[in-house]
Amino acid sequence: MMNMDTRKPVRNLAESIRSLLGLKANLTSSWADSVCDIIKSLPSEEPRTDRIKPANSETTNSFDDKEVNSGTIILKLKDELAALTAYINQLNIQRRQVLNEFLDLKGNIRVFCRIRPITVGENSSRLSTVITLDSSNALLKLAENKSKRYSFDKVFHPGSSQDEVFLEVEPVIKTALDGYNACIFAYGQTGTGKTYTMEGTPDGPGVVPRAMEVLFKQAVDSNNAFLFSFSMLEIYLGNLKDLLVPQSTKVTDPLPPSLSVQTDPKGGIEIDNLVSIQVSDFNQALSLYRLGRRFRSTASTNSNIASSRSHCMIRITMTCSDAPERRRETNKIWMVDLGGSERVLKTKASGRRLEEGKAINLSLSALGDVINALQRKKSHIPYRNSKLTQVLKDSLGEDSKTLMLVHVSPKEEDLCETVCSLNFATRVRSIHLVSEESTEIRDQKELAMTNLQQKIEWIEDERPNIRRQIDKLNERLENLTRTISSSNEQLEASHPSMEEPQSKVEIISNRTGDVTAAPIPRIPRFMRPTICSRRKSGIDHENSEKKGPAPAKRRKAFSRHAESVSFPVKGISEYSSDHSISRTSCLAGLNLKCSADNETEYSQDTSECDVKMVVFPEWENSLRSSIRKKAHFSHTEECGNRKTDKLDSTKFSKVDNWLHLHKNEPTIRSYMHRSKQVLAIPTPEKKNECNGQNISEKLQDDKVHNQEHAINTIADHQIEKLTGGGVAGTFISEVAIDKTVSELKDFISKNPIPNSVYPSHTTDGTNMIQTQGLVDGPLIEEDKTGPFPPPEVLCVRFIQNMDNRMKGIPINQEITGKTQCSDTFMLNNSNCCHFYPPDMDNGSIDLIEDSDVSTSISEPKSHCPQVPSNSVEDAEKESLCVSSQQLEIGTRSCLHRFRSQRALFMDTAKPKDLTMFFDESQGNMGTGICDLLKQKIRIFYASALLGLGFENLGFEHEFFYGLML
């Protein structure tokens, strides 16, 4: 009874709050304050949670009381929570309405004009050609006594700060949270401050970083679950270029998948293959933005020291499925820093700069045509005339919010361009203005807008407070639930047969919705139904129904998000992989405080919510090729978390790792200018040099040494080849190790080593462990997996039966320096064929006309670590560093290496001799086992050469045909 009494007033209060919330008229600030005060005062009436300590076995009755009290508190908290949630939802709806009214007054397409200040080095004595008359009018001085007035939604004078600009831009960004597609673009002549406005400086961040901050903050305040994803591209020379994919720095790098603009049946625009990365907070988005910025094409021109040579476009996609009042469940905002229009005569651009300028001008003129057609309400809008208009198609039309920031120069010499820009901006603005407004109407509008703005501000101030209270309540609720659960467990342990209190808790739990202490049945564990069987039998279904609809709805929504943010990749035929984003969610603003049972229901969502992953097809390819090579990646926190045992499933890498990977991404930019790196257009050679540098740096940084794995991989590869070829004979495998003979003997005496393994040494003093065995190679395997430390040189000699003499001419394809496999060993064993496996692209191959054929796998002393690869970039770096370190000549560019490799091969390989070698043996070919064996070895040898990748180096096919014959 007592419990009922305490519950009642709380319920009444909640009901009265709800009823008040229904009445819009009551929603004044004083009313809200008083409601808040009441709510704030409630917790003090409640018993402290520490009073509900787990009951011990002796105090069953007191536990009962406390438990009932806890149930009451939980109910009370739930009521408060419901009231606050209803209130915040009401605020959200209000804000949406007010903001829409506000934007309706402002217009769907708004145009701001920003006048650049005279910068250092410019002649400041001359008067500016553009003067700000008031906040929405600018005067352009055309001649001594001739001027023209331009009206815009806002005019920013040269002294306007970034803050002032953003204050005006903000409402458009906020509408994006209401489900509208939005587009903010900076337009203007080159050098007028577009990038300054959009990107800003470290001291004065521009629109893009500020917009991202606002988006995330507002999403949290709204109490709805938003899922954000970030993309960044540029339109360079009329082509789309993803700024988030690893830039190819080597000739051999796979080209990034080409981007293409697709229209869905509803008219929505999607860009095929564009990387879209889920971001859960502002910092992540900012990191990606910074990363993308590094890859922008910028160059110095006559007009601007760091001129953007492309249109840079940032897209933030947001999905929110628990706010049905939003315009769309998934919508996007584009923020575009357009390339500057330029006059060739003035910029004196030539060559590449000229091409870039022309491409920019062309697409800007296409944008002008689209605007024109929209203004005239033409039936055909020429979106298809440029990539820019294609991409922006669904963000420029009626149902979206567009903001154009036209930038003009104050300089007299730029008058022509200024007139063009201002005329274009006026045209854009006229799309939504049927006629010029009278001053009176405009004043009225201004007043209405000011009132609406104030309302918006009030709501936006109020929401975080309510949100904080909700968080607090949730926390308390969670603590309380946890306490009850642990009490139950203790009680159950002490009174296994006590059913009563449990069921009480259960009832409370079900009523409270998200507080669930699941009943533990009194049957043996193995007899209890599994989740699966419960689902099948419908038990779970019933339970979930009891829990209420909210969790089910959310769960369903997340899987939908997952589908909506995956993007198929074309052209990767082999694995037809997907650029896929994990089914994770950015739960900005979502407060998933749920009980044990709800957790099960949400487990996938909640556990994944902090994992942001993306996979690129190149990575996947590299991973798969890694499987083929049986490469083993070690796991380090720094270098990514790849697991070889899961390589055959789709691989994901964390966004954070991905960002880390790009930290040292080589850029070809020569100097920094205002946080922009200015570059000369890269040449392949430069890229390679740059890459080489980075690789060596990376190698210096990487502390992961996985020599053993590398050697094992090579040995595996060889053994596979030898045994796979069905070759009969004796194997002698030799492992050079860094132990003295006495140490070795010691070691062997202490360790049980088969008889066939014994120490030896070569004439140059290298200590070796020799293993002998027959044909199928288990002994060789014994070697590589043996108890010795990782060998520095691994030589596996295959000795063919003496009567099968292999004919051949030596081929030395050593690029430079000497191999780490001791020279003396090679010299003294003239029948030794030194062979690098195909994945090591330098090496020596000696095939010497003699009785025995030996195959040596040489492993360099300073073996390149098998760095756990985060991406294809890493994989490439690995392969590069393997070879460069093997050669011990420092880092060299991949291209250079391939060239020299090719040249040397051409010089020294003596294709004629090779052919002779094969021809000769062909002539002697019989049908006996030995001849078959010879043939197999020849094929093995030829395929080894092919495997080295020579065919990709531009050799004439005839050469290989000759080789194969």
Ligand SMILES: Nc1ncnc2c1ncn2[C@@H]1O[C@H](COP(=O)(O)OP(=O)(O)OP(=O)(O)O)[C@@H](O)[C@H]1O
């Ligand atoms: N409002 C401003 N306040 C201070 N400096 C500015 C402002 N606007 C532009 N600048 C300066 O003018 C120069 C050119 O600006 P910016 O590179 O942003 O021009 P842009 O329009 O992006 O040029 P492009 O089209 O060639 O890329 C920069 O040095 C920048 O710092």
